[in-house]
Amino acid sequence: MLLHLSTWPEVETYLLQSTGIILPIGSTEQHGPTGLIGTDAICAEAIARGVGEATQAMVGPTINVGMALHHTAFPGTISLRPTTLIQVVRDYITCLSKAGFSKFYFINGHGGNIATLKAAFSETYAYLEDLQIHNAHQVQCQVANWFMCSSVYKLAKELYGDQEGSHATPSEVAVTQFVYPEAIKQAPLSPEVAKGHRIYSAADFRLHYPDGRMGSNPALATPEHGKQFYDAAVKELSNSYLEFVNAE
Amino acid sequence: MLLHLSTWPEVETYLLQSTGIILPIGSTEQHGPTGLIGTDAICAEAIARGVGEATQAMVGPTINVGMALHHTAFPGTISLRPTTLIQVVRDYITCLSKAGFSKFYFINGHGGNIATLKAAFSETYAYLEDLQIHNAHQVQCQVANWFMCSSVYKLAKELYGDQEGSHATPSEVAVTQFVYPEAIKQAPLSPEVAKGHRIYSAADFRLHYPDGRMGSNPALATPEHGKQFYDAAVKELSNSYLEFVNAE
């Protein structure tokens, strides 16, 4: 059930049976010479909708710009500052929890969002408790990173070994190829690819990762792989979501 | 050209010929008993992409949650506070202007966003000038409201007369029916519909507009009307965009 394709009375009815909602969150950032700038949002959105179908859960609008400051030396990247993203998340949860939602399951497509999301959850719990919102104590948030699902991880290892890398990975590129086969890109990729340098400022990132990839070989990706990753993630996260909403 | 389906080298190439970008912005808010919660984002996104195709312009990711605090007494509505949305816009423009974009054309689907967007533009110009960003003086932002296009306005008048109303209007519902024919909703609509009360707090809004509509009869909408509105808006805004990017 997609929130943006629902009416408010439908939401009201939904809330009679569940207080859970899935919120996809991605990023708008460079993904190497062949990866789509929307990769993280595309993956998170597709998988979140798959989980929503599998579990009858409400799926909210995709947060398609996240925390990607370290990628901003590449054109096309858009990032919120962490303090902005914290306010965004606080606003989402405040609105939805007043309406009766209390289980917020963020399906996330970007590693760089994790820290800020966790900080945002803490900030929000305290804000709702400060305001003495009626269901403040029931509000629970969780971040679920599709790319860290054990089934996804295992599959990536099998298919790509060390060439999976950690940014602009073949696994995420594969998912975007599955979702948008019309947007598969070709570009020469240097056989050697930087890896192992920690992430600091945007300028430093570009200096060390000149084409944007981090140890990955996205040329290995295929739409078929993408379907496999998609299926694995949807299955694993559907279980995880149900466990989350059914837990105390 | 869709930013999320592009690679960073493609953006780099794009910037050689244009510094313009279209940013769709909508809202996630109640639209009466039959209107989709995503109406404003759906319309803005569809029209923005149409304009992008017509003008070869880059189209960024849709800001699908806007300033809809007055609708938050209806379940399913999500809103940013104005101060949050200002930070979001500031972050978008700061990232993109550093990369070389300087003409920001927001195609907007929600009246409630206008004031905050304008405030955000002022805040951002001053921030960029304070930072002495190299192209600070060139940065220009404009908000273009598809529903205020004269061709759209005229068509709505012809088709619906007074029943167009001002929220959950048949014109915007029609566009969503055109875009998502599979999500056309039916629900009984009281023949009498509130109108004329100004907008204050969320509780006050719901008190005066109990089913969420403001003077509108969305039952008049059809997907065919939606196509007409879409075509009119794309045409008019394409001209407007080109004028904007070509102006000094």
Added chain:
Amino acid sequence: MLLHLSTWPEVETYLLQSTGIILPIGSTEQHGPTGLIGTDAICAEAIARGVGEATQAMVGPTINVGMALHHTAFPGTISLRPTTLIQVVRDYITCLSKAGFSKFYFINGHGGNIATLKAAFSETYAYLEDLQIHNAHQVQCQVANWFMCSSVYKLAKELYGDQEGSHATPSEVAVTQFVYPEAIKQAPLSPEVAKGHRIYSAADFRLHYPDGRMGSNPALATPEHGKQFYDAAVKELSNSYLEFVNAE
């Protein structure tokens, strides 16, 4: 009744009969070679006090610095950033609504304030509702722009035609001449005056409007005209204020 010339027990008594208050808001910004930097505050304050007398309404202190970032490339301009002005308005309304005021009527002298004021109202309604302030649902804010009164507009058209322009207008200059006849300025005005360029950054504004005027010929202003504008605005806004405070 002027708040600054009242005592707190007088305010307490006033609140027994009315919860309305008029808040004048202007700006401190360049108004061309002959316009006073305080023009917008002077006009708003004078007219607000006139309305206060005509309607027995409480008139608060004048917010004499507003949102004028686009004028800051001219010396003497002072501006709040939109996010600052939002906090200022929130603080005013929070204090006053706790004391029992609930109808806030901003008489505004500066177009640049409108967007931020509207954003501030939304922010404030939500803040008061979040805090569960006792009268949060009753709080209503309205911005009334004296220069957009139909009677004012009509008079300006009659007196000045196209030479009214849109900044440093003869109508506003006339009101300041009526209020401060001792501060009528003379300076050569180029017969040609820039107009039609949209407002972006401060540097861009000065580039396109080198003497600060926007299509106006303030040399046409006279103190007598000022009295006419003043009378028209006071009359029209008095009716508007009464309608506002008496509405549900």
Added chain:
Amino acid sequence: MLLHLSTWPEVETYLLQSTGIILPIGSTEQHGPTGLIGTDAICAEAIARGVGEATQAMVGPTINVGMALHHTAFPGTISLRPTTLIQVVRDYITCLSKAGFSKFYFINGHGGNIATLKAAFSETYAYLEDLQIHNAHQVQCQVANWFMCSSVYKLAKELYGDQEGSHATPSEVAVTQFVYPEAIKQAPLSPEVAKGHRIYSAADFRLHYPDGRMGSNPALATPEHGKQFYDAAVKELSNSYLEFVNAE
């Protein structure tokens, strides 16, 4: 020279000979049963203009709402939060220092403003240095409290002894009587008046100071006294201002 009655070319000319500006700051807060709510702004403004005349200094618009949170349990009081006032001051000084002003002399009428003003100055110096504004190192701010002038203090002691108190004092009431003789208020004042309790929350303040006075007997005030205080303050602060602008 009053900024609000000047034109921008006049400001430009002024800056050729001086970079100093006087900014009056008061408060809008209860001043006991007979004191005007605008007392602190009225005094600061009148004295600031007197100093401006005596020294040929530019006088900016009056900040008529300050930090008076502890008075907000009395109706009619309006206060900025300290964090808001800091942003306001930062915005004023940023605008004016970019235009070439560098000596900011705040003539203050309210003890409650002092701490926040000092905090704001520190915040602003650092902000301007962070931005590397061209004259950041030259910017200097000073707060001058007219009621703490030694001549004022001595006169208050002579005229009122212990009945001067520390809020709604006869000295400040006298100045308002001198400035606004038409607004002299009469009300019964209990002979016993609370004093000596420190200032904490607004509720606590009203509990301990039930009529708003702090140890004062404003019934002793006369307009003639007001003139004496005014003259003393203007003289002493004029010297202080000149010393400030002429210092390195």
Added chain:
Amino acid sequence: MLLHLSTWPEVETYLLQSTGIILPIGSTEQHGPTGLIGTDAICAEAIARGVGEATQAMVGPTINVGMALHHTAFPGTISLRPTTLIQVVRDYITCLSKAGFSKFYFINGHGGNIATLKAAFSETYAYLEDLQIHNAHQVQCQVANWFMCSSVYKLAKELYGDQEGSHATPSEVAVTQFVYPEAIKQAPLSPEVAKGHRIYSAADFRLHYPDGRMGSNPALATPEHGKQFYDAAVKELSNSYLEFVNAE
């Protein structure tokens, strides 16, 4: 009783008999050629712990970085901006007041903290009242500056006369020598030392106070003096604390 060496059940027990807590606050800033960068935190912490022992009061963790922006042109200085420190203080008091503390006694070692602390107290009282926290009206904060104790002042006058100065003073250096005799530093001190220049920006400060001292001769300090200052401050502040917690 030191909070950091207590368990939460011990705190619970403490709250049955007292709602008071002592919070030491210092600074991390240059203190001239021989003064320790931690001087203000060291003094505040030692004296606060002495007061805690003498009065059986709870002593919280030391805020060892304060508001020292004007010292930041010297390496090793760390400062919070005033707006940051206000949030820090607000967070401390919000947490502790929810737990039942209501008397907050800040023992302060740095003059530069005073203004911001006072602003923070005002901000916090209003925040707690806005939230309608159960004990909001009881919360009371006080700043006690050990170096402004009359006994300390008198002793410094006796021992050092005019050579006490106002920053990197022999009295504070003496206390650090008493607390950390192993960290007594030697360095040549110019016999002439700057004084009398007001504090503005960091660059301006270093320009006028090139070695960081303000009119002081810290070479006069001895550990024995330090013990005397410590004893005097502990005695005087213990009385002050008891008066504070026992007052209404």
Added chain:
Amino acid sequence: MLLHLSTWPEVETYLLQSTGIILPIGSTEQHGPTGLIGTDAICAEAIARGVGEATQAMVGPTINVGMALHHTAFPGTISLRPTTLIQVVRDYITCLSKAGFSKFYFINGHGGNIATLKAAFSETYAYLEDLQIHNAHQVQCQVANWFMCSSVYKLAKELYGDQEGSHATPSEVAVTQFVYPEAIKQAPLSPEVAKGHRIYSAADFRLHYPDGRMGSNPALATPEHGKQFYDAAVKELSNSYLEFVNAE
């Protein structure tokens, strides 16, 4: 080399040979019936100073209050909100990087700080780049959690097996016993201890972890173990620090 026991000329000298600094960060939060509220700060500070000695690195003042909002339902806990902590970290790094430091190594004693610290690093890199601070691109931050050292983890496993738990662990309690043998606490501990519940709001946390422990048996701790943990952590983190400062 301890920053608070150094003078500014000593810092200046240090910067000639190294731009690295260690910043201990802990928390002030409940640690079960027998754990000290300052546990996380105590451990971080002790280990950081050990590392500082071993590597000749500068060690800054301990951030002894961190992000512990989920513990605030237990008395004695003090927490910053994430947005406050982000500002604090930004202020520290801004001051220190202007002075020439560029390698910031946070030795952390509290899992709850990690997310916010990482968010703060991102926020800060971008802020420094926005400001165009001279060494913005060189600034690098790293968080090193002593309790996640592999040697520490292995030792805890050997000594305590499953009874290590995840909060108020015997390993961290042991370190505090080693550092403060005089503050070893005794209290009855229920043999059954809650575990496995995720962390959400403060009220929820206390509901599920009624005595504050998370799956741990701190009664197993001894000061001797503490020494072992201390030694292991100092050794491992010293290597890690040197690798960090020597890396590009």
